[in-house]
Amino acid sequence: MPEQIQSIISNLRGFGVRRLAMLAGIAVLVMGVIGIASVYLNRPAYDTLYVGLDRSDVNQIGLVLGEAGIGFDVGADGTSVLVPTGTTAQARMLLAEKGLPTSANAGYELFDNVGAMGLTSFMQQITRVRALEGEIARTIQSISGIKAARVHIVMSERANFRRDEQQPSASVVIRYAGIDAEKSAMSIRHLVAAAVPGLSADKVTVLDSNGNLLAAGDDPSNTSAARTLGVEQTVEAQIGDNIRRALTPYLGPDNFRASVKADVNTDTRQTEETIFDPESRVERSVQSVRANENSNQKQASTPASVEQNLPETQATSTEGPQTSSANDRKEEITNYEINSKKIATVSNGYSVTKMSIAVVVNQDRLKTILGKDATPDQIAKRVAEIQKMVSSATGFDDKRGDVIDVSAVEFIDGLDGEAVPQAGMLDSIGQHAGTLINAGAFIVVVFLVAFFGLRPMAAALTAKATPAIAGPNFDEVQRSLPTPEAAASADAGAAIGALPGTRAGATPLDDLRQKIRPAPQERLARMVDINEERTAQILRKWAAQEVAA
Incomplete structure (x- = not known):
């Protein structure tokens, strides 16, 4: 076994049971943290x-x-x-x-599972309606904020003995979050109506998952009141935009506020007009009639007497009054063609009947333009100029009864017109939160390993194994052991009150070294581990010296 390994083993034995248990616990903890962190960090996104x-x-x-x-x-x-x-x-x-997923909103893929053999027209029609419902539901779910949708369609059926044709209808149930449900319902109605042949938007009913009716019947946006309101809002926004474009280069975007109220007439008007031009007459036809009449009338008179009543007797008549007449008539008719123009005007737009405009200007801005020593008269004059600018930009008409008011006031801080702050660092960090969490977890694991694992282990090894770092051999260990004479001197010193293991005249540094050095028993154990035979010889030598003494 190499001496370095033997030295490490000897140092570990010198730690004691308590310190070895602590090191083992720290090692297990560090390995567990590293394992958990590696599993977590290696998980794919x-x-x-x-x-x-x-x-x-x-x-x-x-x-x-x-x-x-x-x-x-x-x-x-x-x-x-x-x-x-x-x-x-x-x-x-x-x-x-x-063919996955096969959810309730199945579309035209339903026909993939339908066989052509034995399929009746009724089954084909039902499958077609189901597929259409599924496709429309999928499209509705693609709208932002719509979590789920269910569509039911009733198609029109043709019948030979039905007088009135049945109109198709539909109903939609949606589950939404974070959107304007009424506006989305209007869009959904038009979407469904455009997808089903012959279906009008007023035949589509939209409900939410809580049973609340969102849209049904006639489209409220087509009513006269809704149309008038929409036109008024559009006109007011356009006039307000004209005011902003006129005053922003002069005052700045945050130094004025404008409010516009417009009364709009959206009545439909139809006008028919015929215009004749008498100066453009042209002779079209001439008709002349001439009549000359002469008449003579003569009347005979018969006398009234008895002679008239006698048979076979002819009464003699006498001449009566005589009349004559003459009539000469001349008639001439001339027809002229006159140019005419017919104008039929249908007005379906709008007209502004009255406008009310209010503009407030930041007084501090006017003082900055005019100078700090600006007088109220100068400010009033500048306000009048601004009023003229606003009148020109908005199409002000005094005959129409328009009202305009421009005032200079002091603005307070925190107006809603302040510049919108840009996305800060927190927003940028939020976009990369996952990556930052993984990197932070890895750094924390490294820190824990270094602080709770390597640092205590290095400190323990340094404090306990400093004398063994140089790798002492057998001779050094032998010299470090006290001889019998030194042991006897040490016992005598202890008897007179000296510290154990100290020598006469030893410095504090020597005492500290003596304390740090391992005990004689430990050094003897090392010698036995290194070379048993030589250790036995030394012990026999010591024993012989002690017997001789």
Whole structure:
């Protein structure tokens, strides 16, 4: 056995049972920490493969991935599957080949499992509706904030003896988090209506998972009140933006605030107008009528007497009054063609009936522009100039009854118009939290190993094995042992009150060395371990010297 190993073994024996137990405990602790840290740090990063799965889908996916040798993990909720980073595409291709996941929202892959033999038209129609429902539900779930969705569609059926055609309808149930449910419901209604032939948006009902009605019936955004409100908000935002563009280069973005209230008329107006141009007449046709009439009328009179009643007697008539007339008529009709213009105007837009504008300006900014010695008159003059600028930028019309007010006031600190702070160090650290945690854990493990393992061990070895560092041989150990005479002197010194193992005239440094040196029994044990025969010779020599003395 080499002397270095023997020296180390001897030093370990000199530690004692208590110190050896402590070193063993520290070694076990360090190895355990290193093992746990290595297992934790060597764990690969996982990416989400699928979420919102059924229990059966999770089990089947686990079996397929396990057979393919792809590591996976199941989320804490039991409905999501995670795979190591870099294997997501491979895992999805493998699962798609196996037809997984087969959740309730199955789409057109339903036709993959339907045989053509013995399939009736009714079964085909039902499968088509189920596939359409599944595809729409998948699309809805892809919207940000939508956790789950279920779609039910009632298609229209044609019947020979039905007078009124049945309109298709649909209902959607969603589970969401962190979104504006009403706005999303409007979008979902139009999405479903566009995906189903003949389905209108007002026939789609949207509910949430708590049973609350989100949208049904007519679209409220198409009502007159909602349309007017939307137009007013758009006009107010546009006018406010014009004010900001006009005042920002002069005052700065944080030194003024503008508020606009616009009254808008969105009534639909239809106007029909016909305009004739009398100066552009053209002779189209002329009709002339001429009539010349002459008439003579002569009337005879018969006398009234007895002679008229006699038979076979003819009464003699006498001449009566005579009349004559002449009529000459001439008529001419001229038709003219006059240019005319018909105008039909349908106004479906809007008109601003009144505007109310209020602008407040930071008084400190005006003082900075005018100087610290600015007078109130100078500030008022500058406010009037700003009011003219705002009037020009907003299309102010006094005849319409518009109102504008510009005031200079002192702004308080902490306005909402202050610059938005950029992402700080904490945000950047949060993006790399996983990597930093792994690196920090590794550093902590190294520190624990160095502090609780290497440092106590080095201190113990240094304090206990310093005399053995040089690797003493047998002769050095022999010389370090006291001779019988030295032992007798030591016993005499102890009898007179001297310290054990000290010599007369020894310095404090010698005493310290004497204390640090191993006991004679330990040195004798080392000699026996190194060379038993020579040790026996020395002991016999000592015994002979003691007998001779």
